[in-house]
Amino acid sequence: MKPLCWLAAAALSLSACSPKQPSPEPAPGSGTAAPAKSGKVEQILHKGNGAEPADLDPQIVTGVTEHHLIMALQEGLVIEDPKDLHPIPGVAEKWDISSDGKVYTFHLRKNARWSNGQPVVAKDFLEAYKRMLTPSLASQYAYMHFVVKNAEAFNKGTLTDFSQVGYAAPDDHTFSLTLESPTPYLLSLMCHTSWLPVHVPTVAKFGDPYQRITMSKDGKGGAQGNKWTRPGNYVGNGPFVLAEWRENEVIIVKRSPTYWDAATVKLDAIHFHSITSQETEEREFRAGNLHITETLPLSKIDVYKKENPALLKIDPYLGVYFYRINTTKPPLNNRRVRRALAMTVDRESLVKYVTKGGQLPAHSLVPPDTAGYNGTARVPTDIAAAKKLLAEAGFPDGKGLPPIQLLYNTQEAHRIIAEAIQQMWKKNLGIEVELLNQEWKVYLDSQRTMNYQICRAGWIGDYNDPNTFMDMWLKDGGQNETGWTNPEYDRLVRAAGATGEQAKRYELFQKAEAILMDECPIIPIYFYTRVHLQRPNVKGWYPTILDNHPYKFVWME
Numbered sequence: 051m052k053p054l055c056w057l058a059a060a061a062l063s064l065s066a067c068s069p070k071q072p073s074p075e076p077a078p079g080s081g082t083a084a085p086a087k088s089g090k091v092e093q094i095l096h097k098g099n100g101a102e103p104a105d106l107d108p109q110i111v112t113g114v115t116e117h118h119l120i121m122a123l124q125e126g127l128v129i130e131d132p133k134d135l136h137p138i139p140g141v142a143e144k145w146d147i148s149s150d151g152k153v154y155t156f157h158l159r160k161n162a163r164w165s166n167g168q169p170v171v172a173k174d175f176l177e178a179y180k181r182m183l184t185p186s187l188a189s190q191y192a193y194m195h196f197v198v199k200n201a202e203a204f205n206k207g208t209l210t211d212f213s214q215v216g217y218a219a220p221d222d223h224t225f226s227l228t229l230e231s232p233t234p235y236l237l238s239l240m241c242h243t244s245w246l247p248v249h250v251p252t253v254a255k256f257g258d259p260y261q262r263i264t265m266s267k268d269g270k271g272g273a274q275g276n277k278w279t280r281p282g283n284y285v286g287n288g289p290f291v292l293a294e295w296r297e298n299e300v301i302i303v304k305r306s307p308t309y310w311d312a313a314t315v316k317l318d319a320i321h322f323h324s325i326t327s328q329e330t331e332e333r334e335f336r337a338g339n340l341h342i343t344e345t346l347p348l349s350k351i352d353v354y355k356k357e358n359p360a361l362l363k364i365d366p367y368l369g370v371y372f373y374r375i376n377t378t379k380p381p382l383n384n385r386r387v388r389r390a391l392a393m394t395v396d397r398e399s400l401v402k403y404v405t406k407g408g409q410l411p412a413h414s415l416v417p418p419d420t421a422g423y424n425g426t427a428r429v430p431t432d433i434a435a436a437k438k439l440l441a442e443a444g445f446p447d448g449k450g451l452p453p454i455q456l457l458y459n460t461q462e463a464h465r466i467i468a469e470a471i472q473q474m475w476k477k478n479l480g481i482e483v484e485l486l487n488q489e490w491k492v493y494l495d496s497q498r499t500m501n502y503q504i505c506r507a508g509w510i511g512d513y514n515d516p517n518t519f520m521d522m523w524l525k526d527g528g529q530n531e532t533g534w535t536n537p538e539y540d541r542l543v544r545a546a547g548a549t550g551e552q553a554k555r556y557e558l559f560q561k562a563e564a565i566l567m568d569e570c571p572i573i574p575i576y577f578y579t580r581v582h583l584q585r586p587n588v589k590g591w592y593p594t595i596l597d598n599h600p601y602k603f604v605w606m607e
Contacts, residue, residue, distance in 0.1 A: 091606050092318075095588065098331045098343040099322040101459070101490030102298045106279040107253075108243040109182045109189050110262065112529065113494065114510055114597075117243055119322055122303045122601045123286035124246040127156045127175065127225065128237050132603040133592045135514070137237035141170055141247075141287065141310075142225070151232035151550060158223040163308040164249055165284075165291045172219035178247040180212050184260045190498070190528030191244035193521065194512070197233045197547065206526075232550035235421075238513040241598075249285040253278045289315045289602040298324050309602075316590075316605035326490070328462050335583050341606075342591070343583040348463050351406045351581065361583050364408045365593035368417055369510035369578035370519065371409075371467075373456070376500050377571050378533035381451055386443040388570040391504075392429045393436035394478045395471055397576060404470055405463070407581035412574035414567055416519045416559070423516040423556050427564035429574065433478045440479055448480025455484045458506035459493035467575070468506065497531050505531075508578070511596060516559050517547065523566060534571030 103116045108124055111117070129140035139145075142156035162170035183192055183205045196202040199216030203209035216228035229236065239245070253259040256277040277283055284292040289311070290303035301322045305315050323340065325331040328347040334340045346354070346362070354362040381387050397411030410418070413428040437447070445451040456472065458464035465487065472483040488496060496502050509529075511518040520543050521527065525535040542562035546555040566572070580597050590604040 091587070093316055093606050095317055095320045095342070095601075095604065095606065096340045097320060097322055098325050098334070098340050098345075098582075099301075100324070100344045101326050102324040103301070104491050104494060105276070106284065106292070107248070107276055108246040109178070109187065109191070109248060110276075111243070112190050113490075115490070119301060119303070120243050120246065121288070121598065122290040122320060123284065123288045123292060124243075124248070125288045125309075126240055126246045127158075128240045128245075130241050130594075130598055130600055132590060132600050133594075135238075135241070135594050135596055135598055137241060151234075152229045153226060154229075154236065155224065155226040158225060159310050160223060162287065162310045164287050165306055165308050166249070166252070167308055168249075169222070170247070170287050171222040172225035173222070174247050174249065175225050176217055176219045177250040179217055180215075181248065181250055181253070181259055182244065183212075183215065186260045186262070188262045189244070191242075193524070193528055194239065194242060194244040197229050197231075197236065197239070199228045199230050231548045233547075234550055234552070235513055235515040235517065238515070242512045244512075247287065249287075252283070252285040256283065290317075290320060293319070300324065311602065315602045317601060320601060326460055332583070340583075341585045341588050345461075345463065346407075346581050346583055348404060348406060348466060354583070360586060363580070363582050363584050363593070365580040365597070366595050367510070367578040367580040367597055368420065368514060368595040369508055370412050370415060370417060371508045371575045371578060372412070372415075373471075373573040373575065374497065374502075374505040374507045374532050375571050375573065376503050376505070376533060378500065379503075381443070381445070382454070382503060384443050385569050386439040387445070387451075388573075389429075389568075390436040390440040390443070390479060391475060391481075392570045392573040393432050393439070394474055395573060395575065396431055396474060397574075398431075400467065400470060401576050404467060405576060408579040409576040412576045415563055415572070415574055416516045417511075417577045420511065420519070421515045422552075423559060425516075425563045426560055427567040429567050429570065436479060448482070451481055453482040453484050455486055455503045456506070457486045457488065457493065457496060457502045457504065459490050460487045464506050471575075500531060500533060504573075507572075510578070514595060516556070517543075520559055520562055521547070523571070532571040534569065536565055536569065539565045 099118055100115045103119055104113065105111050106116065106119060108120045125140045127140055127142040128137045131138050141158055141162045143159045144157050146155045158172055164170055179195065181187060182189055183195060183201055185205060185207050192205045200209055200214050204212060204215050218226045250259050253276065281292050281295050289306055289309045291306045293304045294302040302319060304319045305317065306312065309315065325334065328345050331343050331345065332347055332350055335343050375382050375388050377383050397413065401409040401411050413430065414425040416423060416425045418424055440448065456468055458468050468485050472485060475481045475483050497505050509519060522529040524540050524543060539562050542558045546558035549555055587607050589607045591599050
């Protein structure tokens with residue numbers, strides 16, 4: 051495979067790249083405010099946040115965009131240390147673990163409050179977790195609770211008595227959970243949004259709390275989700291409260307006066323700017339309207355490296371960029387076709403000449419050294435073998451194979467990567483590929499309903515353990531969305547979850563990942579790095595492998 055030099059040559063000049071001093075007033079029409087004023091530093095963080103969020107219900111959403119926002123509005127029993135993300139006390143000021151590692155008892159702070167002034171009590175977590183697991187809500191992240199005794203049975207409807215699920219609230223300030231088996235990563239798991247509480251009485255004011263509000267019928271997005279997540283309605287228990295939501299423009303959160311640790315919070319507000327275009331976001335950064343961007347155009351990486359390296363951040367990031375394959379319909383229900391496609395991607399050229407942000411080529415699913423796990427199964431790049439497989443599937447040199455549609459959400463980087471892979475499949479396999487882009491919410495819906503053939507995807511670890519990448523491919527897994535299932539894969543991953551012995555767990559994961567890479571319901575492309583721009587006056591924002599940054603520890607200087 052020739053290197054993709056045409057893309058390297060396409061890097062744009064950035065002669066006007068030098069950042070301006072922050073503007074004293076909002077840029078007209080930009081919907082942004084000045085990051086800082088002269089004299090006293092204004093404690094308002096302006097952050098690029100990608101696409102317009104689908105919703106702000108922590109028990110419904112699945113995207114990184116939404117995660118960034120919800121972490122400002124809600125707080126769980128456990129939160130993350132800002133420097134290395136190890137679990138530290140949140141609503142729970144401490145916890146006890148039984149000698150067999152199966153029972154965790156959390157002791158809640160007596161001064162924890164919801165934003166409506168009511169105390170946060172153990173029953174709130176009990177009700178929230180019942181909602182999370184209720185089948186009618188169809189939460190895609192319900193499986194994050196399956197480590198808890200009988201949680202999976204309740205979620206799948208084989209158990210209807212929630213009192214049999216391993217949660218208990220013996221008094222207002224004690225909450226306990228009983229696990230199916232010892233789970234060494236439980237406290238890290240509990241930092242995820244799916245473990246955050248919601249104020250169920252507030253949700254109930256605006257409809258049945260156990261029913262999912264789906265996307266608008268026209269499929270074009272717009273206002274959606276439960277009304278409880280709108281400003282004026284939202285009740286949270288985090289360091290910030292929802293103040294304003296201007297769709298496709300900005301979501302503003304302000305410091306919460308009821309937060310138990312309000313004295314630690316330094317920021318007065320955070321403006322999360324919805325900016326889909328990477329080019330627009332980079333221009334807003336240069337104009338002084340953003341302190342932090344969500345991404346950076348691929349064409350600008352080399353320029354910032356040369357001209358403004360202090361503004362460019364390339365951090366480790368526990369994630370994998372991949373393509374999902376809908377395995378339920380011909381011709382992609384054929385393993386040999388899927389594997390031929392996977393073996394024709396020149397990942398080394400992609401990361402060297404296209405993404406250029408220090409990413410690593412991904413020939414497997416789990417990023418290297420995830421909590422000490424290194425997968426050995428690989429999808430090789432082998433064009434000759436791929437051509438042979440395609441011929442064996444009945445499509446020699448791609449003859450007889452109808453055009454395949456590749457879906458990606460609207461973003462320049464996804465388009466460029468898709469075009470490069472489109473060329474690889476055309477040149478090496480003779481396969482015609484049609485590219486289709488959709489706006490974020492529509493794309494999510496197409497993926498969830500499997501209305502696609504091949505679909506761009508990414509998965510950022512929810513916690514630092516290989517299980518966060520492995521359990522999503524279980525049969526009926528909420529995030530699977532490929533139609534693929536393999537009983538032996540399920541058995542291996544479940545067996546890994548039933549043992550607390552790390553060596554044994556990792557051995558089982560190795561075998562499971564080998565099955566996944568052999569059958570290729572997904573095509574791994576590269577392992578992420580976090581590439582973005584950040585102004586030096588943002589403090590308390592440390593590089594972390596999950597790109598989580600507890601906002602109560604962030605300030606402007």
